[in-house]
Amino acid sequence: MENNKNRENDSEVKNKDFNRRNFLTTSILAGAGLALSPFSGETANKPRILNEKKHHPLKKGKRKLGSLEVSAQGLGGLSVVGFYTGGPREQANVNRIYREAYEMGITLFDTAEVYGPFINEKQVGEAVAPFRKDVVLATKFGFDVDPDTGQRRGIDSRPKTIRKSVEGSLKRLRTDYIDLSYQHRVDPNVPIEDVAGTIQDLMREGKIRHWGLSEPGLKTVRRAHAVQPLTAIQNEYSPWTRNPEAEVLPLCEELGIGFVPWCPLGYGFFADAINENSRFSEGDFRAILPRITPENIPQNLEMLYYIQEWGLKKDATASQITLAWLQAQKPWVVPIPGTSNIIHLKENIGANDISFTSDELQEFNAGLAKIEILGAQNAEGVMTAMGVEAPKK
Template identity: 45%
Template sequence: MQKRKLGREGLEVSALGLGTMMMPDNEESVSTLLGALDLGVTLFDTADIYGEFLQGRFGGNEKLVGRALKGRRDEAVIATKFGITHTQGPKGDPAYIKKSVDASLYQLGMDYIDLYYQHRPDPNTPIEETIGTLADLVKEGKIRYIGLSEASPELIRRAHAIHPLAAVETEYSLWSREVEDEILPLVKELGIGFVPYSPLGRGFLTGQIKSFDDLPLDDYRRYYPRFQGENFAKNLEVVTLIEKMAAQKGCAPSQLALAWLLAQGENVVPIPGTKRLDRVQENLGALQVSLSEDELAQIERISPKGIAAGSRFPG
């Protein structure tokens, strides 16, 4: 397994991680998590809000990840997040963080968290206060490294000045390239790792979704603008071109899309999410796909920045 470093403080992970957000709490998911670990994946990404809707709230994904990986804790790098609430907006005040970290440790059944992200910035708490609290948790040994998710360049710079950040996590793929304007250059400048979530465009870039009706009736993607109406048709045209190039190269579209991401910098560690071990295996095949300058230029022509029709999120 190829390894990459997140930040300058010593955190090393597999070049591809595994996003666990959509995993149901069942034995297949446990098998997928352990199978990924057997294949060399070390970075597992969860959050306190991920999981099924139970007892009036989402959650439980941490419990699944912790149960699956607890017996092999020293082989895994566990990343989780705090800060999204159902009723109060993003939170990052010291009292909330201290409560959240203890809750996550309990759900995971672990003594420490490797990488702890603020899931969304809290507009009501200065980032210096948030990071200062997280720095204290590092000293206490409850967390090892600090990250931010979906943060602005200004917040990243201010946070990093208080305590070195290991990673910034933001959506990034062939159809979500906004981070190339400011975020990617900044994290490279500061020596921060970059973790793209939804690196396969929420599954669109795999080529497996050919029509809106391919999405199950309860699939959250039905509410996303890029999967609807004319947007879907326009985006499918781009995917068709990616499929054609992948076929010429002898790889899957998902592998081409992930190989392109990996080529954007040695600090880039995508975390494709899946419930199935065969998909994990397919995604890892991207590590064997090398792209020449001509091929990178061809991908640029196929899927330039801003090509995706529709906004990233509903509303």
């Protein structure tokens, strides 16, 4: 009899404890199911809460990347080009996503020559055509891409390749100027002064208005900025990839350069798209990511659960907490999450209604720092092109 009573007491205590493993099926669930296959590019742990606001939060939030004014959040293009799975989305769906984003206040749309290759620039060009003059189009050069086959033949920022890339981007984007043109990766064989000089020429011709670098070495940033002031740096940055905080963000602040986190939701990890049962189909880039292997996911989910706990405090989803946290770092940080789903688009935009006090931000960061993350930041091939310094002139 006593043993039974003890067992009942133990059970009661366990039930009162916060069960992280059942987080999504207990505390946070309140809506209809949106669960999809673990092979999907959308979500694996769904359903999720979406507290829609009657107003459009991004319409009241503007930020500066250098001198360029943009919405507090942008829209990345990889999801609609089928980077994860499912192939390029139908243009009608892309139009709907992008036009809804614009109506809700997003004015920064990010793409690249190699997304497809070429496909995403065409998608974005058609989608934003009705309001092209009212938005900021950002794209990227820096690879030698075969115009006939789309084969990417390596990093290449020689002046003639930059010009060819920019001319192609202008046609695909249906525009006569690019608002923000990034060097996609630093070319270890071309001095950054030559790159900056080519950009200056293209600016004088009216084909580019602002420029930036993606994943550059710190010395390269200074050298580039000395020739032609940079508007933005675009690096990977999320709760489990915080290395920009040590040196890149301080350098941006010093030089007056904006910062654009790519992959702000960790390839969907912080959007509840990945769980312990997730396995990725052939061709899905996430299949080679070290942090979401079957061995590493269980430990790394601890960070997602931590973010979800904050979501309970602030009546928000993990995606919203993650994006709001990024926006809270600096007033010139503008994340660019991508999606091919309007529900998720609205959810992401809702992050602009969430704020962190300085004390909350400090507490949140301290909690993140205590969680061990297993696995390298990204795939080896991606990592080797990060932080590269351009050769001397």
